[in-house]
Amino acid sequence: MNYKRLTLLCGHYGSGKTNIAVNMALDMKKRFENVAVADLDIVNPYFRTKDSSELFKENGIRLIVSEYANSNLDIPALPDEMYALTDDRTMRAVLDIGGDDRGALALGRISPKIVEENDYEMLMVINKFRPLTPDAESTFEVMREIEAAGKIRFTGIINNSNLGDETTAQDVLESVRYAKEFSSLSRLPIVLTTVRKELYNTLNGKIENLFSLTLQAKPVD
Amino acid sequence: MADKVLMKGNEAIAEAAIIAGCRHYFGYPITPQTEVAAYMAKKMPKIGGVFLQAESEIAAINMVYGVSSAGKRVMTSSSSPGISLKGEGLSYLAGSDLPALVVNVQRGGPGLGGIQPSQSDYFQATRGGGHGDYRMIVLAPASVQEMAELTVKGFELADTYRMTSMILADGTMGQMMEPVSLDIEVKPAPEKPWATTGTKMERKHNIVNSLSLVPEELEQLNFARYERYKVIEEKEPMFxxxxxxxxxxxxxxxxxxxxxxxxxxxxxxxxxxxxxxxxxxxxxxxxxxxxxxxxxxxxxxxxxxxxxxxxxxxxxxxxxxxxxxxxxxxxxxxxxxxxxxxxxxxxxxxxxxx
The missing domain is CATH 3.40.50.920 (Rossmann fold)
Incomplete structure (x- = not known):
């Protein structure tokens, strides 16, 4: 995809933002020198971008994350380097925003500057297999809540419909209809459809703008 | 596969409780179980149920006592330090022979400890936590699917034996996401002739109480309760x-x-x-x-x-x-x-x- 300076990933929690952020940053790094991932999640206690910190280091990607992420300090904390995202305009960055409207509250802190600069994509990550967003209407409701909390409007959609390890190519194909319904309801384009790399070859050519994901390691099988 | 959904363990517990007919949830947020409460807050108002964020864990467990006395399926959830606070209520539920579902998504301890996963409340769950001679049925899920299935099972066992079932999970189980089938069979809840549902002037008052003034009678209550526990030890072990x-x-x-x-x-x-x-x-x-x-x-x-x-x-x-x-x-x-x-x-x- 053509990356704007900032790519903001938002959505219902558990929609897959973190995995997409990790993969997108690696993809960005192929084309740009100064690349960062910013973890602005103030909701999730476990399974954060910080789990991939070694990978980022190896690839020369800057990780902007609260020093308390993955620690025992259980308070919503934002990284002190967060302002570099809007101050350093030589940087390309993926912003992993916490789930739902509560997570998007953190975004409201910097969204006025992002809107002012106007070189961003804000993408709604959707997954039809999540129980609270099974259809276009419920997903639209979450989207509006996020926009209200984050004080910024979405520009596109990432269809990340999946059932974890059990996702089949058929599941992804069937989710296209849901994504299209949500697209027409929200009047936003489907920018990407993301699938784990094992399914990429099967689906390549069948779905537009397909993006392959290598998933973060899980603590147990 | 299309009949499955992708859920966090905590969400699976909440949804399964609703499937089991639970319409009353009382809780207080604590990592790593907060999604149970968050899910209930979203879902319960839409289906005519009650979600109430109590002022404390102690208040929440006593609200559970109240609803259970009225014969309804009811639950609370917390994580380790919060379960310690509920200890008194767990003992009162046992002393009053009330069914309830209590969820503990454990974190590291003792004390405030940390928010990462742990199994160090095993003694608390299986040996007491509250005071007095009592047991709880303790269920230990090992997948998100089991988080859902054992929640339903927990309600059923609680009603059958008039006691607390505890889901003893850990932070990883609560936070990890896996595909789940919610097509879970629920047996109809048994009659509860002991519930305080109003006499309608047709029967004597039902009294739910854990106070016994006569030691001989209190002893008999303990004996009877342990007869019931013996049946559970014979019939209900799962592995x-x-x-x-x-x-x-x-x-x-x-x-x-x-x-x-x-x-x-x-x-x-x-x-x-x-x-x-x-x-x-x-x-x-x-x-x-x-x-x-x-x-x-x-x-x-x-x-x-x-x-x-x-x-x-x-x-x-x-x-x-x-x-x-x-x-x-x-x-x-x-x-x-x-x-x-x-x-x-x-x-x-x-x-x-x-």
Whole structure:
């Protein structure tokens, strides 16, 4: 995809933002020198971008994350380097925003500057297999809540419909209809459809703008 | 596959409770179980149920007492420090013979501890937590699917035996996401003639109470309760066995530890070591039978736990100390790795742990 300076990933929690952020940053790094991932999640206690910190280091990607992420300090904390995202305009960055409207509250802190600069994509990550967003209407409701909390409007959609390890190519194909319904309801384009790399070859050519994901390691099988 | 959804363990508990007919949830947020409350807050108002964020854990458990007295399926959830606060209420529920579902998504302790996963509330769940002679049915899920299924089962057992069922999960189980089928069969709830639902001037008052003024009567209540517990110990133990039949080294592990251990057992088998796994699904009643049987052929048991070694005592009791039982553990929010468990198995195979 053509990356704007900032790519903001938002959505219902558990929609897959973190995995997409990790993969997108690696993809960005192929084309740009100064690349960062910013973890602005103030909701999730476990399974954060910080789990991939070694990978980022190896690839020369800057990780902007609260020093308390993955620690025992259980308070919503934002990284002190967060302002570099809007101050350093030589940087390309993926912003992993916490789930739902509560997570998007953190975004409201910097969204006025992002809107002012106007070189961003804000993408709604959707997954039809999540129980609270099974259809276009419920997903639209979450989207509006996020926009209200984050004080910024979405520009596109990432269809990340999946059932974890059990996702089949058929599941992804069937989710296209849901994504299209949500697209027409929200009047936003489907920018990407993301699938784990094992399914990429099967689906390549069948779905537009397909993006392959290598998933973060899980603590147990 | 389309009939499945992708859920966090905490969400699966909440949705399964709704499926089981629970329309009353009282709780107080605490990591790593907060999604149970968050899910209930979203769902309950839409289906005519009650979600109430109480002013404290103590208030929440007493609200559970009230709704249960009125005969309705009711639950609360928390994580370790919050369950300690509920201790008094758990004892009062037991003393009043009230069914309830209590969820503990454990974190590292003691004290405020941390927010990472743990299994160190095993003693608290299986030995009390509150005061007095009582038991709780303790269910230990090892997948998001089981988080859902055991929640339904927990409500059913609670109603059948008029006591508290506890889901003893850990932070990983609560936070991890897996595909779940919510097509879970729910048995109809039994009649509750004891409930305080109003006499309609047709019967005597029902009284729900844990106070007994006459010691002889209180003794009889305790005796009767323990007769019921005896039935549960005979009828309700649940467990999973994995490659146990010919095993020399047997792992005992529940919840997340059992998943790590299964990987290690597979690796050990690939190396030619006869390893197996017994996974208790009910921690009380503890499944003694498979352990006793396996002690007939096994050379050693290894209890794999996210604690300083708590279930190991039940393993020793169940195996009647016929063979050595050793501990393989991490604590304070850390999870044993499959490699660590494999090392313990290899050590045991050498006969080095005696």
């Amino acid at each position: 999973e066995e994995y490659m146990v039949d010919d095993a020399d080294i047997i792992i005992a592990a529940f919840g997340i530890a059992s998943r790590v251990s299964k990987n290690a057992v597979n690796e050990a088998r690939a190396m030619g070591i006869k390893a197996g796994l017994i996974r208790p699904i009910t921690l009380w009643p503890f499944p003694k039978a498979p352990f006793k049987k396996a002690a007939g052929h096994a050379k050693q048991f290894i209890s794999v736990e996210l604690s300083m070694g708590q279930m190991i005592e039940d393993v020793r009791l169940a195996t009647e100390c016929k063979v050595p039982v050793t501990l393989c553990n991490r604590a304070g929010g850390m999870i044993p790795s499959p490699e660590q468990v494999l090392e313990a198995i290899k050590e045991a195979a050498k006969g080095g742990n005696e």
